[in-house]
Amino acid sequence: MKLIVITTRFPYFNTESFLESEYPFLHKAFDIVTILPLIKGYCRVQCQDAKVCDKYAEQYRKKYLYIFSALLSKSFYNSLWRQRFKLSEKNRILRTLKQEVHYQIFRNLILQNPSLFDEDTIVYSYWFNAPVYAMLKLREDFGLKYKVVCRAHRFDVYDENGEMPNREFCIHTIDKVFPISQDAINLFTKKYGHPEKYILSRLGVKDFGCIAPRSEANSFHILSVSQVHPRKRIREIFESVRDFSKRHPEKDITWTHFGDGVQQNDLLNWANNNNVPNLTIEIKGRVANTEILQYMSKTPLEVFVNLSASEGVPVSIMEAQSFGLPVIATDVGGTKEIMNAYNGILLSSSPTIAEVVDAMEQIMNNDYKRETIKESWEKTSAADINFRTFVKQLSNLK
Numbered sequence: 001m002k003l004i005v006i007t008t009r010f011p012y013f014n015t016e017s018f019l020e021s022e023y024p025f026l027h028k029a030f031d032i033v034t035i036l037p038l039i040k041g042y043c044r045v046q047c048q049d050a051k052v053c054d055k056y057a058e059q060y061r062k063k064y065l066y067i068f069s070a071l072l073s074k075s076f077y078n079s080l081w082r083q084r085f086k087l088s089e090k091n092r093i094l095r096t097l098k099q100e101v102h103y104q105i106f107r108n109l110i111l112q113n114p115s116l117f118d119e120d121t122i123v124y125s126y127w128f129n130a131p132v133y134a135m136l137k138l139r140e141d142f143g144l145k146y147k148v149v150c151r152a153h154r155f156d157v158y159d160e161n162g163e164m165p166n167r168e169f170c171i172h173t174i175d176k177v178f179p180i181s182q183d184a185i186n187l188f189t190k191k192y193g194h195p196e197k198y199i200l201s202r203l204g205v206k207d208f209g210c211i212a213p214r215s216e217a218n219s220f221h222i223l224s225v226s227q228v229h230p231r232k233r234i235r236e237i238f239e240s241v242r243d244f245s246k247r248h249p250e251k252d253i254t255w256t257h258f259g260d261g262v263q264q265n266d267l268l269n270w271a272n273n274n275n276v277p278n279l280t281i282e283i284k285g286r287v288a289n290t291e292i293l294q295y296m297s298k299t300p301l302e303v304f305v306n307l308s309a310s311e312g313v314p315v316s317i318m319e320a321q322s323f324g325l326p327v328i329a330t331d332v333g334g335t336k337e338i339m340n341a342y343n344g345i346l347l348s349s350s351p352t353i354a355e356v357v358d359a360m361e362q363i364m365n366n367d368y369k370r371e372t373i374k375e376s377w378e379k380t381s382a383a384d385i386n387f388r389t390f391v392k393q394l395s396n397l398k
Helices: 018-029 055-060 063-071 074-082 092-112 130-142 167-173 182-192 234-247 264-272 289-298 315-322 353-365 370-381 383-395
Strands: 002-007 032-037 121-125 147-152 176-179 219-225 252-258 279-285 303-306 327-330 344-347
Touching: 002 018, 018 032, 018 383, 032 055, 055 092, 063 092, 074 092, 092 130, 121 130, 130 147, 130 167, 167 182, 176 182, 176 383, 219 234, 219 315, 234 252, 234 264, 234 279, 234 353, 252 289, 264 279, 289 315, 303 315, 303 353, 315 327, 315 370, 327 353, 344 353, 370 383
Parallel strands: 002 032, 002 121, 121 147, 147 176, 219 252, 219 303, 252 279, 303 327, 327 344
Antiparallel strands: none
């Protein structure tokens, strides 16, 4: 049995890092695993043995030619007609055009590589996005026999940029959708029906084999890992850490942040203008995920903070929990599904600075058992368990 994995960048660059842990299980379960990334770049060291087909990326570089072709195609206007009562919705026409571009690209790939897409093939898209529609519509239009499945995470669930065009068609015709949270399944079921299509398939992270060390009694070390983006509420983390430090001048407090993004200059300015004498701010920027894990394994830490306005299920929280770190997080997406009274504090979806400071106070004053936090992590977010289960479910589609 063959598996085609459609990604955005994996195994190139450092994004879609969750697939680093998943790929070895896929590789063992299928005779041939071929990865089709949308964007080509440098290959991460851990994945240099992966079989990659760059034809998708090479065709996508010609996307302007495909846009022109799409605008002249009958199928594009047929798609618009099917959605005629929704065309005024946010980004609907633009996203329909994007689907048609991918339809045109994958049609050429199938015509040029028919043996890749035969009845012994499962096409697995890591995201519920335009390639899913393209592969399903091509299968229908040309009477092909391959199976199609996808995961569903955050942006491809909660429609922050507008609803995915033709999603009813996709859910009706797809073989299975593997959402990473029960929250996503509940949303899809309520909005589109077809509960038999969805299988909960949580992401997972590897066990680094240790518990994060504790800080000294007079110290308190706060860690956050995310893009520096308004959606991640980095400013709110900064203000909370600052106010918490002012409340506890007797303690040496450190906030370390890994990640970069559109607000990076703002973050650096906040750090450089910090005037709280007992607060040290460390801005690490974007680094390899392995470096972050090494840091958590060796550095005395007290709490991990994630104040995102939107999430699927945050892998960064799973990683912190794998080291036994208590977590402060917001109740968005599926985050609540990996939080409980024993591993940290779940705040509202939009907490005040005072509420975050109070949560830090609770973490400081309560003895969270790190072994208990790790045991809870093993039940929900261990890569070895979750990815074995997912691969078995994929194999059952044969």
